[in-house]
Amino acid sequence: MEKVMKKEDYSEMPWLSVDKLYLLFEQAIKDFENEKLTKKEFFAILDELMMRQGDTYENLKEPLRSELDNVLCSLWNTEHYDDVDIITSLLINLGLKKTYNKMKDSIKDTTNISSEILEEIEDTIEEVGDNIEDPYHDYMKKITDSENN
Numbered sequence: 001m002e003k004v005m006k007k008e009d010y011s012e013m014p015w016l017s018v019d020k021l022y023l024l025f026e027q028a029i030k031d032f033e034n035e036k037l038t039k040k041e042f043f044a045i046l047d048e049l050m051m052r053q054g055d056t057y058e059n060l061k062e063p064l065r066s067e068l069d070n071v072l073c074s075l076w077n078t079e080h081y082d083d084v085d086i087i088t089s090l091l092i093n094l095g096l097k098k099t100y101n102k103m104k105d106s107i108k109d110t111t112n113i114s115s116e117i118l119e120e121i122e123d124t125i126e127e128v129g130d131n132i133e134d135p136y137h138d139y140m141k142k143i144t145d146s147e148n149n
Helices: 007-011 018-033 039-054 064-075 081-094 097-105 115-128 137-148
Strands: none
Touching: 007 039, 018 039, 018 064, 039 081, 064 081, 064 097, 081 097, 081 115, 097 115
16 A cells, blocks of 8 residues: 655655656645545645745646645635645745635635734735746846846
């Protein structure tokens, strides 16, 4: 029987190539969809993979990016702060437009949203602006600016 990877397995890995990360994201999604991982375990693994993806300065490639976007969109809720916290981090760092739009739509009616969660969502919208699909926008802009000065 194939071993389901946990967060610790990912944490202990050395630097990973974009292609290897793609396969690991893909496996995490499959394990979650096959109920081999809890939502909490899934989020912990995605958090670890997201940080490693960030080290590559490359966007997650399609179709995986859209697949992950769809999964996170289906998990979006404004009831649990921890869920909102990790999903906003993932959507910012991986450029997940569908989840970003669902998050923005979720605050059209703030009646049942805690002030802590609302603040997290508003901060995310302010941080992202119009650059949801390019998480490296500010980083690349800084490089270009420093090269031109």
